[in-house]
Amino acid sequence: MCGIVGYIGKRQVLPILIKGLKRLEYRGYDSAGVAFFHQEEIKLQKSVGRIQELEKKLDYSLSSHIGIGHTRWATHGKVTIMNSHPHQIGKITIVHNGIIENYLTLKKELESKGYLFQTETDTEVACALIDWIKKNNSSLKMVDVLNEAMKKLKGSYAIVVMVQDEQDKLYVMKKESPLVIGIGKEEYFVASDFSAYLDDTKDYIILEDNEIGVTSMDNVSIYQNGILKDYVVKTLNEEVEIATKGEQEHYMMKEIKEQSQLIQKWNTLYFDQKEKLPDITSYQRIHIVACGTAYHAGLIGKYLLEKNTDFEVNVYVASEYRYQKNFLDKNTLVIAISQSGETADTLACVKMAKEKGATTLGIINVYNSSIARVVDFVIYTHAGCEVAVASTKAYTSQVYVLGLLALEYQSKKEKKNTYQELPVKINKLMEYDYSTIVKHLYQKKDIFYLGRNIDYVSMLEGSLKLKEITYIHSESFPAGELKHGPISLIEEDTPVIALITHEETAAKTISNIKEVKARGAYVVLIIEDGIVDSIDKNCYDEVIYLPKTDEYTCPILSIIPLQLIAYYTAKKKNLDIDKPRNLAKSVTVE
Ligand code: F6R
Numbered sequence: 151m152c153g154i155v156g157y158i159g160k161r162q163v164l165p166i167l168i169k170g171l172k173r174l175e176y177r178g179y180d181s182a183g184v185a186f187f188h189q190e191e192i193k194l195q196k197s198v199g200r201i202q203e204l205e206k207k208l209d210y211s212l213s214s215h216i217g218i219g220h221t222r223w224a225t226h227g228k229v230t231i232m233n234s235h236p237h238q239i240g241k242i243t244i245v246h247n248g249i250i251e252n253y254l255t256l257k258k259e260l261e262s263k264g265y266l267f268q269t270e271t272d273t274e275v276a277c278a279l280i281d282w283i284k285k286n287n288s289s290l291k292m293v294d295v296l297n298e299a300m301k302k303l304k305g306s307y308a309i310v311v312m313v314q315d316e317q318d319k320l321y322v323m324k325k326e327s328p329l330v331i332g333i334g335k336e337e338y339f340v341a342s343d344f345s346a347y348l349d350d351t352k353d354y355i356i357l358e359d360n361e362i363g364v365t366s367m368d369n370v371s372i373y374q375n376g377i378l379k380d381y382v383v384k385t386l387n388e389e390v391e392i393a394t395k396g397e398q399e400h401y402m403m404k405e406i407k408e409q410s411q412l413i414q415k416w417n418t419l420y421f422d423q424k425e426k427l428p429d430i431t432s433y434q435r436i437h438i439v440a441c442g443t444a445y446h447a448g449l450i451g452k453y454l455l456e457k458n459t460d461f462e463v464n465v466y467v468a469s470e471y472r473y474q475k476n477f478l479d480k481n482t483l484v485i486a487i488s489q490s491g492e493t494a495d496t497l498a499c500v501k502m503a504k505e506k507g508a509t510t511l512g513i514i515n516v517y518n519s520s521i522a523r524v525v526d527f528v529i530y531t532h533a534g535c536e537v538a539v540a541s542t543k544a545y546t547s548q549v550y551v552l553g554l555l556a557l558e559y560q561s562k563k564e565k566k567n568t569y570q571e572l573p574v575k576i577n578k579l580m581e582y583d584y585s586t587i588v589k590h591l592y593q594k595k596d597i598f599y600l601g602r603n604i605d606y607v608s609m610l611e612g613s614l615k616l617k618e619i620t621y622i623h624s625e626s627f628p629a630g631e632l633k634h635g636p637i638s639l640i641e642e643d644t645p646v647i648a649l650i651t652h653e654e655t656a657a658k659t660i661s662n663i664k665e666v667k668a669r670g671a672y673v674v675l676i677i678e679d680g681i682v683d684s685i686d687k688n689c690y691d692e693v694i695y696l697p698k699t700d701e702y703t704c705p706i707l708s709i710i711p712l713q714l715i716a717y718y719t720a721k722k723k724n725l726d727i728d729k730p731r732n733l734a735k736s737v738t739v740e
Contacts, residue, residue: 152247152738153177153221154329155346156310158320158365159337164210167219170339170346171201176401176537177342178734179221181234184208185243186217187317192243196234215367216320218310218340220245223734226253227270237274239265240281241314246273247342248327249739251305276303280311292316296323296362297376306494306739308357310340320365324357327738328492328520331355331363331370333383338365343492343516343736344386345393345535352386356518384518393535400727402538402619406713409543409706410576413569416532416550428509428527430461430559433483437476437508438465439499440487441737443541444548446611447513448487450705451552453604457701458560468495469740478506485511489536489544490736491519498740500524513551515544538728539735540618542713545611546706553702572706575697579710584718587692590672591622591645591715592722598639598671599626599712600648600662602655608705609649612712619720619730629655629662642670647715651678651696651704664689676711678704 153174157166167184182204183196193212197203201221220235226249227233235245250256253272256279261267265278279302284295292313306326313319322329322340332339332351339347344354355372357363362373372381398404430436436455438448448465455463466476468486472495478484484503488496491514500510500521512525515533522528531547550569591597597616599609609626616624627636629648640646646666650659660682667673667689675690679698694711696704720727 152223152342153179153346154218154245154247154308154310154340154342155220156218156320156322156340157337158216158367159334160215160367161337162210163214163217164208164212166339167217168201168205168208170341171219171221173346174221174342175201175729176539177221177736178223178539178729180224180229181222181231182220183222183234183236183245184217184219185236185238185245185312186212186214187312188212188214190317192238192312192314194236194238194243196231196236198229198231198234216312216317218243218245218312218320225249225739226272233269233271235273237269237271237277239274239277240285242277242281242284243312244273244277244280245310246276247308247738248306248325250276250303250307252303256302272305276307276309279303292319292321293362293364293373294376296321297373299323300325300360300362308342318366322357322363322365324361325359326494326497329357331357331365333370336368338370340365344518348386353383354386355381355383356523386517393537400538400717402540402542402717402727405536405538405543406710406717407580408534409546409710410573410580412533412543412547413550413572416547417569426527427529428483428511430483430555433509434481435477436461436463436483436485437471437478437503438463438485438487439468439471439496440465441468441493441495443545443611443614444487444489444493444496446607446614447545447548447552448485449607449610450549450604451485451487451555453607454553454556454702455559458556458562460561461559468493468499471499472502478503478508480507480509482508483511484508485513486521486525487513487548488519488521489515489533489541489548491516491521492736492738493521494738494740497521497524513548515547537735539730539733540615540716546709549705557702569703572703575699575707576710578697579694579707580714582694582711582714584711584714587674587715588718588722590691592620592719594622594645596639597622597624597645597647598636599624600629600632600646600659601626601650602629602659603652604701604705605649605651605655605659605708608708608712609647611709612647612649612716615713615716616719618733619716619725619727620723621725621731622719629659632662632665637665637669640666640669640671644671645674646671647674647676647712649676649708650681651699651708653681656682660685660689676708
């Protein structure tokens, strides 16, 4: 969700900005732009659509060594060139990620001072504010101008500023949106995350909230409240990788396939981190907070923990958690699950939980991300860089970690763990031919997913995957709820996908499938091998058998065919699988 890059150094800036923007593409965007100094003038170039469109407009022969770039994921105003960043007012040019919450109030104030706004964005208002403060306080240094601006801006922002009078500097300011400064040899890089410039430098300053950074060709300084402060340079090691598609057509397929190879790695790495965990038994309440797919992983975690331990676990959608009564105190452990570690709602929950005295534990994929830095304890999921917007391997890694936690604290100390056999079983599901099912699904408007208990949760995730990348409306229902309303939606040929992995609910779910089949549904049944003696062949159209498994590994195995059904259906529809419309990989606004 919005990517920011910046460069100051001896090399030509345009190729560096474009490379960085391409690396940040995964975050999601709908327009892009750059600004750079060329012969004492700030040049702007913007375009809507993909970065390739911007590239077509750039004149690479224009020499420049300082510049900024941006991919915009529209929040305030339509996807237009006018609304795209960078924005320029007077001597100030900026790119911005985040949301200025009080921009309408500021806009009115600035309009009364004579500013005319051309865009619908909050960013243009921030730009005008900085310009106004600078113009009216000629004795202030630029750092102090930005410090004054910070006092007036409410909301979240990572902003990079170019100033017409200061052609040898880039300024950055940050509150609640991520921003890092990469340190090269007589060159500095600015980016929303490390992945933009990993091959250029592994040394980074991670800006903290309310900090302002000033980079010149040979120096970087960090300020807080206008006062110069020390900073720490963090050197990244193998925790961060630059992802490539390899031989796969899409990142999503590469990431689905990787799941079987990652299991062994997860096993070793989790146990390395175990020592650093809090004693979970010392808390009265466990709350899990997360969004989207990570929330579904949390629901699986609740199931596994409650079934096998004596903990009561409640799972909350992060964007709701903050606004409800949540009984947070020192006896609460709040587990925040997040692939990116940057999700604004989840981050806000962690901060709130800490303020109220709770202990926080992050289950995070991205090393050193904002949530990973804020929580008291962190378990890294080590799924590697996930590029496809639709999360796959990050989800299974989260489920895996939650399963290991449940195993560790299980009340009956029996050894039941079939993780070792998972890779072979996953591969078996990869080989299944999904084409007949996909042929039935790809032109449909609605698809329904059914399951009971933990299978219902897996279906929530399966249904989310489908809607994200195929744009087909889909919903998941607890199978038993069908008769209480949703069954009215079933008509001739409506696709219904049902999942059965537990013996105790199998017979009941099969009855529900028969009910939809009797009303003409096209039924795909995914069922664990050997779970029922025999199934009436008339109750489904297609069947996928899941290899026999146990309750810990079953949610990992059951999601594989659902990920693949979504993937192949999107492929059949010829859609942009890795970058589905309107979605961002890293949701850094609330
Ligand atoms: C769906 C998906 C999203 C994310 C959600 C939370 O495929 O990826 O639903 O799960 O935006 O993101 P993280 O895990 O980065 O906090």
